[in-house]
Every structure is written in structure tokens, then in C-alpha cells.
Amino acid sequence: MTTSARVAVAGIGNNISALAQGIRYYAKLDAEGVAPGALPGIRRADIGGLAVHDVELVAAYDIDSRKVGSDLHEAVLQAPNNYPRLAVDMPPSGVLVEQGISRDEDLDEATRRVAESLRASDAEVLLYSLPTGLQWAATAYAEAALAAGVSFVNCTPEFVGRDESIHARYVSAGVPLIGDDLASHFGTSVVHRSLLKLFTERGITLGSSYQLNLGGNEDFRNLREQGASKRESKLNALAQEGVALDDVEIIPSAGYVAHLQDHKVAYLNIEGMGWANTPVEVDLKLRVQDSSNAAGVIIDLIRIAAASSRVGEKGFVPAAAPLLKSPHQGHPAYSEHDIAASFATISAVSS
Numbered sequence: 001m002t003t004s005a006r007v008a009v010a011g012i013g014n015n016i017s018a019l020a021q022g023i024r025y026y027a028k029l030d031a032e033g034v035a036p037g038a039l040p041g042i043r044r045a046d047i048g049g050l051a052v053h054d055v056e057l058v059a060a061y062d063i064d065s066r067k068v069g070s071d072l073h074e075a076v077l078q079a080p081n082n083y084p085r086l087a088v089d090m091p092p093s094g095v096l097v098e099q100g101i102s103r104d105e106d107l108d109e110a111t112r113r114v115a116e117s118l119r120a121s122d123a124e125v126l127l128y129s130l131p132t133g134l135q136w137a138a139t140a141y142a143e144a145a146l147a148a149g150v151s152f153v154n155c156t157p158e159f160v161g162r163d164e165s166i167h168a169r170y171v172s173a174g175v176p177l178i179g180d181d182l183a184s185h186f187g188t189s190v191v192h193r194s195l196l197k198l199f200t201e202r203g204i205t206l207g208s209s210y211q212l213n214l215g216g217n218e219d220f221r222n223l224r225e226q227g228a229s230k231r232e233s234k235l236n237a238l239a240q241e242g243v244a245l246d247d248v249e250i251i252p253s254a255g256y257v258a259h260l261q262d263h264k265v266a267y268l269n270i271e272g273m274g275w276a277n278t279p280v281e282v283d284l285k286l287r288v289q290d291s292s293n294a295a296g297v298i299i300d301l302i303r304i305a306a307a308s309s310r311v312g313e314k315g316f317v318p319a320a321a322p323l324l325k326s327p328h329q330g331h332p333a334y335s336e337h338d339i340a341a342s343f344a345t346i347s348a349v350s351s
Helices: 014-031 107-123 135-146 164-173 189-203 218-223 229-238 291-309 318-323 336-350
Strands: 004-009 056-062 097-098 126-130 153-155 205-215 248-258 263-273 279-291
Touching: 004 107, 004 291, 014 056, 014 205, 014 291, 056 107, 097 126, 097 318, 107 135, 126 135, 126 291, 135 164, 189 205, 189 229, 189 263, 189 279, 205 218, 218 248, 263 291, 279 291, 291 318, 291 336, 318 336
Parallel strands: 004 056, 004 126, 056 097, 126 153, 205 248
Antiparallel strands: 205 263, 263 279
16 A cells, blocks of 8 residues: 655645645546546656655745644645645645744754754654745755655755755755755746747747746746746756847746736747747747646655655756756756656665
């Protein structure tokens, strides 16, 4: 019988609401007998013997007084979260949201406190999902996970997986470290990257391009002031051989529009020159449920992290590279062969 991945979460925002409700949603489909290959929105039904619903949330951390002390399944539905309520039961999880790491306390002491909590919960993975721009918090939670011997997954553009010092220490400790920043399930960066590649492959000379993103959740409110690292990470996601990015502009949060709620609306423009210097132009609008876009990737990353830990992998796991905007050593440093070999290693846990 499969042992569920035991996951702790730092930051109880919309992404975790989408994840927690989604786990219940896919468990319901499994109970109804829906075949793994027929699950909507799922690329890999099995990773290392772990199905989509084989994830147990065992610890949670936040600093919002509206969430701390509440049951996790209650906290994910608490404002300012505005991810829609799925048609699933959300009974008490039995996990109380604990006080997270705050800038107002001694960081070393707070890090030790979280490390002790992780050990007590028997977590295998710590998922970091705080707002963008809190490098100090990302580092502190990574230190807590390392001290507890727990795999770390960084959903944000802060430097953790790309920090060579931190990565080297994870390797030395024999613990997986996966980051940085999610490449959304079907997001603006994925579409933008594909279109830029298509221009190059078809011989169209790139003139200029821009990407604008609008949303109505707390992430977009925060990105208005903390967008620098997100912009860099989005540019990393577009980087590929033969495509110059000198004239590509990215605005991670072109505006916070409250009535959009958890929807993201993105506008892409690409202009180039074809035969005899005649113009080619693409204008595209993309609208997605922002936190579903994140959860659809998070579910794979945490299963990769747990399965990797179980087979003794350490440091960055190449299987995670396509799911990140800024993976360790940079995308596309890992070839399709590297990624396939990594998945084969992870699969050994279920053999």
C-alpha cells in the first residue's frame, strides 16, 4: 500500500487553498472509480508510486492572525484568500496552523522552532508559498527544512535553489532542494516562450515583445511593489537557444484589479519581420484561474520531492526542471534525457 507524501506548507494563501481542495477533489474522483488516465488537468497520474491524492498535509505555518490557530481546512477558506470553493467536503484536517516565521522575532530562534515542528510532524517535504519579495523568509524556511532533514520546494522567485551555498549544504546533507519559482500549468511564460521559439524556428526576425499580467488576488497586490525578482524569473523562463531577449519586456503585475478575484488575465504582443522585411504581429489574451495554474504544478513538485527523498536523491532533482521558471543551474541546462533519467530513478521507489 502506498504511503502518502507528508507535506508541510509555509504560507496559507490561494495556492494552498487550491492544493488542499484539489487533493480532496481527486480523492473523490478516485473513490468514484475514475481511471487515473481520465483525471482532468493532470499530466502525471503517478509519480514514484504516488497518485494525485496521495498527499497528506501534516503541518502549516502563517503569520496572519485570522489563520494562526485555525484548522488548516478552515484557514485556506479565510479572507483575504479568494480561490473559489470547489464542490468537495472539507472536514477538519486535524492540522492547526502554527505561528510562522516573523521579521519581528529572532530569526535563528524562529528557524529552530519551525525545524522542531517539522520533525514532530514527520513531514517529508516543506512547500514554501509565501508572497514574492521575502528573501529573508525563504532563506529561513529553507534553513529550517535543512535542519529537520526535510525536502524543500520553493514556489517563489526568491533565490534558494539557485543559491550555490544553500544547494551545496542540501547536497551534503543528502536532502532534495527544488526551486525556484513555478512555471504555471498553462501560464503566460509557457505560451510566450513557445511563441518566441516559433518565430525563430520559422525564420521571423524578432523586433519586440511585451507581456502584461493583471489579477485580483493578494499575489498581484503584492507584486505591484515586489515585482523585481518575479520579472527576472519570468525572463529566465523565456531564455532559450537562438532567442534574444534584449527587446522583450515583462511586467509581472501591470495592475491589481480586485473584481478579477483569483483570475489572471495576460496580454502578449510579439512583433517581427518576415520576407522582405514585411511585418508579422501576434496579439494574444490569456485568462486562467491563477491558483489552479499553480496547484497543477505544485502537485507534481511535492510528489517529485517526496519520491526523491525516499530513493536517496539529494540537491536539485532534474525531473522538476520543466516545472520551474528558474531551476538550479538554469533552464534548459537539463536535457530531455536528464529529465527522463531522473523520473526513472524516482520510479524506483515504487518498484
